[in-house]
Amino acid sequence: MRYAHAVETVRKAEGELMARLPDGALMQRAATGLAGVCARVLPRVYGSRVVLLIGSGDNGGDALYAGSQLARRGAAVRALLVGSRVHEAGLAALRAAGGRAVDVPRSAEIPAGSAASMEVAAADLIVDGLVGIGGSGGLRGPHASLAILAGAAEAPVVAVDLPSGIDVDTGAVEGTAVRADVTATFGTHKPGLFVNPGAAHAGVVEFVDIGLAGELPTARLECPQAGDIDALLPRPEPESTKYRRGVLGMAVGSDRFRGAAVLAAGGALRGGVGMVRYAGREAVATEVVRRWPEVVVSVLDPGDPLAGLPEGVNAWVVGPGRGVDGAAAAELESILATSAPVLLDADAVTLLGQRPRLVRDRAAPTLLTPHAGELARLLPDTSPREVEARRLEHATRAAEEYRCVVLLKGSTTVIAEPGRPAAADPTGTSLLATAGTGDVLSGLVGSLLSGGLAPREAAMCGAYLHGLAARLAHDGGPIGASDLIDALPAAIRALRAE
Ligand SMILES: NC(=O)C1=CN([C@@H]2O[C@H](COP(=O)(O)OP(=O)(O)OC[C@H]3O[C@@H](n4cnc5c(N)ncnc54)[C@H](OP(=O)(O)O)[C@@H]3O)[C@@H](O)[C@H]2O)[C@@H](O)CC1
Ligand SMILES: Nc1ncnc2c1ncn2[C@@H]1O[C@H](COP(=O)(O)OP(=O)(O)O)[C@@H](O)[C@H]1O
Numbered sequence: 001m002r003y004a005h006a007v008e009t010v011r012k013a014e015g016e017l018m019a020r021l022p023d024g025a026l027m028q029r030a031a032t033g034l035a036g037v038c039a040r041v042l043p044r045v046y047g048s049r050v051v052l053l054i055g056s057g058d059n060g061g062d063a064l065y066a067g068s069q070l071a072r073r074g075a076a077v078r079a080l081l082v083g084s085r086v087h088e089a090g091l092a093a094l095r096a097a098g099g100r101a102v103d104v105p106r107s108a109e110i111p112a113g114s115a116a117s118m119e120v121a122a123a124d125l126i127v128d129g130l131v132g133i134g135g136s137g138g139l140r141g142p143h144a145s146l147a148i149l150a151g152a153a154e155a156p157v158v159a160v161d162l163p164s165g166i167d168v169d170t171g172a173v174e175g176t177a178v179r180a181d182v183t184a185t186f187g188t189h190k191p192g193l194f195v196n197p198g199a200a201h202a203g204v205v206e207f208v209d210i211g212l213a214g215e216l217p218t219a220r221l222e223c224p225q226a227g228d229i230d231a232l233l234p235r236p237e238p239e240s241t242k243y244r245r246g247v248l249g250m251a252v253g254s255d256r257f258r259g260a261a262v263l264a265a266g267g268a269l270r271g272g273v274g275m276v277r278y279a280g281r282e283a284v285a286t287e288v289v290r291r292w293p294e295v296v297v298s299v300l301d302p303g304d305p306l307a308g309l310p311e312g313v314n315a316w317v318v319g320p321g322r323g324v325d326g327a328a329a330a331e332l333e334s335i336l337a338t339s340a341p342v343l344l345d346a347d348a349v350t351l352l353g354q355r356p357r358l359v360r361d362r363a364a365p366t367l368l369t370p371h372a373g374e375l376a377r378l379l380p381d382t383s384p385r386e387v388e389a390r391r392l393e394h395a396t397r398a399a400e401e402y403r404c405v406v407l408l409k410g411s412t413t414v415i416a417e418p419g420r421p422a423a424a425d426p427t428g429t430s431l432l433a434t435a436g437t438g439d440v441l442s443g444l445v446g447s448l449l450s451g452g453l454a455p456r457e458a459a460m461c462g463a464y465l466h467g468l469a470a471r472l473a474h475d476g477g478p479i480g481a482s483d484l485i486d487a488l489p490a491a492i493r494a495l496r497a498e
């Protein structure tokens, strides 16, 4: 598991640790780790041209000390000073090691052809020490110009602690931010490194241990790794039966959206469910069984659909392609009145927006899996764009308001549960941005719920496998939701190998 803490927590923990250590010790640890990361990114240190982008704060100090270490190993290090002040001891260390520093004019944009712009363009490595956890908002003035120049340069960019300009606590990017190839982050991960759009600016995140772990409380955000998912995933045991592995009820698809039922059932079957019990109209049930003969179907009578819903299931998936009419609402209400764990997706989430109490007052485990548009319908005065800009914040708010677990789909899938650290899925890929992949996810997560995982853990495992399956299914061209189903067994197999 990778753990991320909010700025306020990091500051407090660093303060406590610093009080017990000699002055500057933490910065030396950070700088040494950073220099090591830079040395691994460079083909060789000796003779390479390293450009440091240096802002006002300690983030610049880290970069200057790391630069001094690289200079001692034979790199030609040049610091571009752009802040209203500079970390003086770091600058002195750089100079003592033979590095040089130039002031970048702070008032204006940096013109093409200026000395600073030529330095950046000719670099073998660019180190982003503009701002760290003390930054706020998108980058301003010459900081922004340097970030743009660094983005246009060929050299790899190593970000110090985080890519300057991203919102550390949320991953929001409001304005210009550095795009790094590698981020060396100190003491703990930061939430913005795991949540897009911030995460996409961080590149590969390398953790630098500065001895902070003992001072840190519970994380704000967790990012599960293959081993964590492998440990959680239910697997058949010698005494397993189809019932013990989990019976999943599925109220998905409709005459109009038959594919949703087929895809969701496929996700469940390849997710390791013991039995899928499909409930729906005859035409849909026929399609489901044609594709998946192992599914047990209950054909619902349009005159009295609730009477035909199967009983004795371990969990339910409700919503994808099901519609938002009165019958769908009555069905949702009836399923939520059971004591089984329920996953609400798509239309069921839309229906919930008008009936929040259905979930708020429910004692049994409940999981919502909206995309940004659906989540926005759950939160008054919130647009899908706002949800996408600050995913973590909105998923957390919805989980608190509806008192249940929320998996918010999208560029980064995030999972929130009141009173627990949020989780960010690391495997997501835009290959998934194609119709029907959400239906597969609902079945997959449903199968894990029916297998006994709690909603948060089922959501974490499902999202991880979903993204991994997309990556494995991808052989250079596009993939569809059906390919994703086929790749799920390989994704489960790959967990052990990762
Ligand atoms: N604490 C510790 O123990 C350790 C901390 N460590 C390191 O310290 C880092 C935090 O350092 P920090 O607190 O000095 O803040 P930091 O982010 O360098 O600069 C903030 C300054 O930047 C500016 N600025 C802000 N926003 C801006 C914007 N949008 N656009 C442009 N400029 C902007 C603003 O300055 P001003 O504009 O006022 O000149 C503000 O004051 C941390 O990330 C880690 O790297 C490590 O050494 C390990 C031990
Ligand atoms: N840009 C993206 N990057 C990563 N994953 C994405 C992206 N866009 C969509 N996805 C994923 O694709 C799936 C789409 O689900 P959803 O919107 O419910 O589609 P549908 O209703 O067509 O099945 C979700 O798992 C979501 O996280």
Ligand SMILES: [K+]
Residues within 6 Å of the ligand: 059, 128, 129, 130, 131, 132, 159, 160, 161, 162, 163, 164
């Ligand atoms: K930085």
